[in-house]
Amino acid sequence: MRIKQTIRLVLLFCFTSLNLYAQSVEPVDSFQLDEFVITGVKKTTTDAVLLPVVNIPHEALDLHMGHSLMDALSHTEGVQSMDIGIGFSKPVIRGLGFQRIVVIDNEVKQEGQQWGADHGLEIDAFNVEDVKVVKGPASVIYGSDAMGGVIELLPPPIPMNDTLLGEFLIQHQSVCSGFSGSVMMAVKRNKFYSQIRYTERHWGDYRVPADSFTYLSVRFPITDSRLKNTAGKERCANILFSFKNERYEGRIGITDSYQKSGFFSDAHGIPSSSNLGADGNNWNIDLPYSSVNHLKIFSSNKWTFKSLQTSLVLACQDNHREEWSYFHTHSVGQFPPSVDPDKELMLDLKTFSANLKLKQYTSNIFSQSFGISASCQDNEIGGYGFLIPEYRRNEYGIYYLSNFKIGASWELNASARYDLGYINTKSHGSDVSGVARHFNDYSFAVGTTFSPDKEYEFRVSVGRAYRLPSANELTSNGVHHGAFRHELGDESLDGEKGLQFDLSYSLHKKRIEISVSPFLSYYSHFISLHPTGQWSMLPDAGQIYKYVDSPASFYGGELHVKVNMVRNFYYDFSGEYIYSMDLESHTSTPFSPPASMRNTLSWECKQWQVYVESHSVAPQKHVCHNEDETPGYNLFNVGGKVDFPIKEGNLSLLVNAGNIFNTSYLNHLNFYRKIELPEAGFDFQTTIRLTF
Numbered sequence: 001m002r003i004k005q006t007i008r009l010v011l012l013f014c015f016t017s018l019n020l021y022a023q024s025v026e027p028v029d030s031f032q033l034d035e036f037v038i039t040g041v042k043k044t045t046t047d048a049v050l051l052p053v054v055n056i057p058h059e060a061l062d063l064h065m066g067h068s069l070m071d072a073l074s075h076t077e078g079v080q081s082m083d084i085g086i087g088f089s090k091p092v093i094r095g096l097g098f099q100r101i102v103v104i105d106n107e108v109k110q111e112g113q114q115w116g117a118d119h120g121l122e123i124d125a126f127n128v129e130d131v132k133v134v135k136g137p138a139s140v141i142y143g144s145d146a147m148g149g150v151i152e153l154l155p156p157p158i159p160m161n162d163t164l165l166g167e168f169l170i171q172h173q174s175v176c177s178g179f180s181g182s183v184m185m186a187v188k189r190n191k192f193y194s195q196i197r198y199t200e201r202h203w204g205d206y207r208v209p210a211d212s213f214t215y216l217s218v219r220f221p222i223t224d225s226r227l228k229n230t231a232g233k234e235r236c237a238n239i240l241f242s243f244k245n246e247r248y249e250g251r252i253g254i255t256d257s258y259q260k261s262g263f264f265s266d267a268h269g270i271p272s273s274s275n276l277g278a279d280g281n282n283w284n285i286d287l288p289y290s291s292v293n294h295l296k297i298f299s300s301n302k303w304t305f306k307s308l309q310t311s312l313v314l315a316c317q318d319n320h321r322e323e324w325s326y327f328h329t330h331s332v333g334q335f336p337p338s339v340d341p342d343k344e345l346m347l348d349l350k351t352f353s354a355n356l357k358l359k360q361y362t363s364n365i366f367s368q369s370f371g372i373s374a375s376c377q378d379n380e381i382g383g384y385g386f387l388i389p390e391y392r393r394n395e396y397g398i399y400y401l402s403n404f405k406i407g408a409s410w411e412l413n414a415s416a417r418y419d420l421g422y423i424n425t426k427s428h429g430s431d432v433s434g435v436a437r438h439f440n441d442y443s444f445a446v447g448t449t450f451s452p453d454k455e456y457e458f459r460v461s462v463g464r465a466y467r468l469p470s471a472n473e474l475t476s477n478g479v480h481h482g483a484f485r486h487e488l489g490d491e492s493l494d495g496e497k498g499l500q501f502d503l504s505y506s507l508h509k510k511r512i513e514i515s516v517s518p519f520l521s522y523y524s525h526f527i528s529l530h531p532t533g534q535w536s537m538l539p540d541a542g543q544i545y546k547y548v549d550s551p552a553s554f555y556g557g558e559l560h561v562k563v564n565m566v567r568n569f570y571y572d573f574s575g576e577y578i579y580s581m582d583l584e585s586h587t588s589t590p591f592s593p594p595a596s597m598r599n600t601l602s603w604e605c606k607q608w609q610v611y612v613e614s615h616s617v618a619p620q621k622h623v624c625h626n627e628d629e630t631p632g633y634n635l636f637n638v639g640g641k642v643d644f645p646i647k648e649g650n651l652s653l654l655v656n657a658g659n660i661f662n663t664s665y666l667n668h669l670n671f672y673r674k675i676e677l678p679e680a681g682f683d684f685q686t687t688i689r690l691t692f
Contacts, residue, residue: 028116050460053134069128072387080092084670085226088261092148093151105299112625113321115388124199127236127255131154146470147496157266162190162441165692166692168182169184170688171687173203173683176207182198188459191244192243202232202283220276224620226361229288236256238254255294257294258294260291262289263289287342292321296317308358372397378392388475390426391423391475397417401415412446423471439476459502459506504516516557522551550584551582554579558576569602576593578593578595588627601613611639616633617632617636631666634657639657641654649690659683663681
């Protein structure tokens with residue numbers, strides 16, 4: 001297992017770093033660390049995009065971390081979390097998810113099996129500093145898969161002064177008896193910086209406020225209000241080396257993330273009461289389960305000259321996923337394999353990518369950027385089941401962007417991109433034929449920013465986005481047990497094409513902050529996974545969901561208001577609304593999130609912060625054909641944070657109580673919603689963080 005090799009590297013790194021640092025300081029009897037201040041300039045990896053952008057500091061992430069990084073990000077208006085249980089979460093921005101959202105970690109696009117609802121991000125949430133969220137099509141800068149938006153995890157800033165840094169964190173979650181621990185150490189010496197972090201998480205079967213669930217109108221029991229076989233574990237290791245001088249900054253990093261998590265005992269096949277009885281162990285991970293290991297190695301290089309900045313990012317990734325379940329045939333005459341007879345699926349995706357960008361500051365009023373990118377993927381499969389074929393996918397893009405300032409208030413932005421893509425899939429038996437397709441198209445965006453002073457800002461943009469279809473959309477044909485459906489692709493699909501208009505206004509005064517961001521989108525070609533209402537002929541397969549291409553429209557927006565009512569008391573409101581329409585079926589597009597709002601009262605004073613939050617979600621009655629409506633709900637959460645400054649460091653205590661009234665509710669975007677499984681119940685989460 002690669003994670004064990006990474007642990008050895010972690011230990012070697014720790015001993016080496018301590019030794020190097022010890023050699024550079026005074027003897028132990030006179031050793032003393034002077035007071036230091038960590039500073040740094042947090043720069044994003046791309047030019048400004050004239051779309052609604054939200055910057056989320058790590059303090060806000062810590063306060064709402066929950067069970068995953070997406071739990072914290074979903075507190076941002078316009079961002080939702082698509083879940084399966086509590087072990088997997090995927091981002092959704094303005095109703096668009098899967099391969100329409102780009103997640104960038106350490107300046108590298110995270111490449112896994114994004115098409116799977118039960119495939120998480122495979123990112124260490126405790127290793128994230130700040131987050132930048134771009135809401136809307138950012139295909140021109142970030143590539144065709146950014147049609148729905150971007151979540152950019154910003155790299156940690158490098159201290160200016162020589163120092164030794166460290167962090168120790170532990171966390172407990174009551175709803176699943178979960179326990180997490182994370183250790184970080186970093187050394188800055190002259191022009192060199194090194195950082196290491198290791199995180200381990202364990203959780204048991206989680207509790208729900210229900211004693212039964214429904215599958216095809218039949219009620220099945222839930223023993224002791226715990227979902228059997230939903231326990232899991234996660235291990236992550238992150239190593240970073242950096243060098244910086246006056247003109248060059250380089251980073252080399254290795255991240256290795258491993259996760260093993262059980263599927264609810266009746267998530268595979270037709271539920272039966274015999275499988276739902278308690279086994280006396282809330283921590284074991286039995287069949288069916290999934291395991292995934294994501295290894296990423298990257299190199300980031302930046303050269304800065306008087307009027308020119310050049311950056312080159314190279315990366316290779318290996319996402320290895322396996323799903324295990326007792327052998328069950330989906331075709332006549334199939335027998336268990338002689339080796340690993342219970343390995344249902346194996347997906348191994350290797351990705352090699354390169355991104356080159358040049359930015360030139362011609363004058364104080366004009367700058368321009370030029371970029372090229374390339375990505376090569378190879379996906380292998382295994383196991384007795386079948387969902388997607390083996391394939392190779394190559395994608396190349398080139399873009400140009402210019403910024404022009406008019407006086408001190410106006411800024412104009414124009415950009416264009418051209419993408420080329422090729423996908424070659426292998427045939428699989430008599431059901432799936434091989435596909436060899438070439439794709440190419442363009443994207444563009446134009447916009448302006450008007451800032452008459454520091455308190456006001458207007459942004460307007462219009463653009464065209466294009467996305468290449470993925471292998472699963474073209475050729476999938478099998479049972480996706482984690483999502484309770486038979487998925488069927490269409491090899492004749494073309495790429496997605498759409499136009500979007502965005503408008504945003506923000507106000508920042510001493511006692512009030514307001515931002516409003518309406519949008520309107522029209523897609524002449526939009527690929528969505530439609531429930532057909534037809535039942536699959538394969539055993540235990542459920543309903544057939546087919547990828548279809550049809551015109552679609554989206555409109556809606558977000559509103560955020562924060563008011564300093566009196567002294568240190570604040571009122572915070574955030575709301576979001578999305579209305580989608582499939583223009584052929586005249587129904588909603590599938591998996592469209594309902595309207596929601598959050599009302600928060602908080603008290604913030606020096607080292608203290610306390611909040612009370614009401615989260616209201618409207619009923620979702622505007623649904624796709626053969627998609628279930630979901631009732632609305634109201635949740636109440638409380639939490640807080642206190643910092644205890646200590647010599648040469650800080651000790652933080654964070655407490656969160658979610659769903660304090662143990663409300664039973666259904667999440668429209670959770671794939672357990674299909675069998676009417678409610679979300680997790682009351683959860684008391686405690687986090688202790690020590691930094692020095």
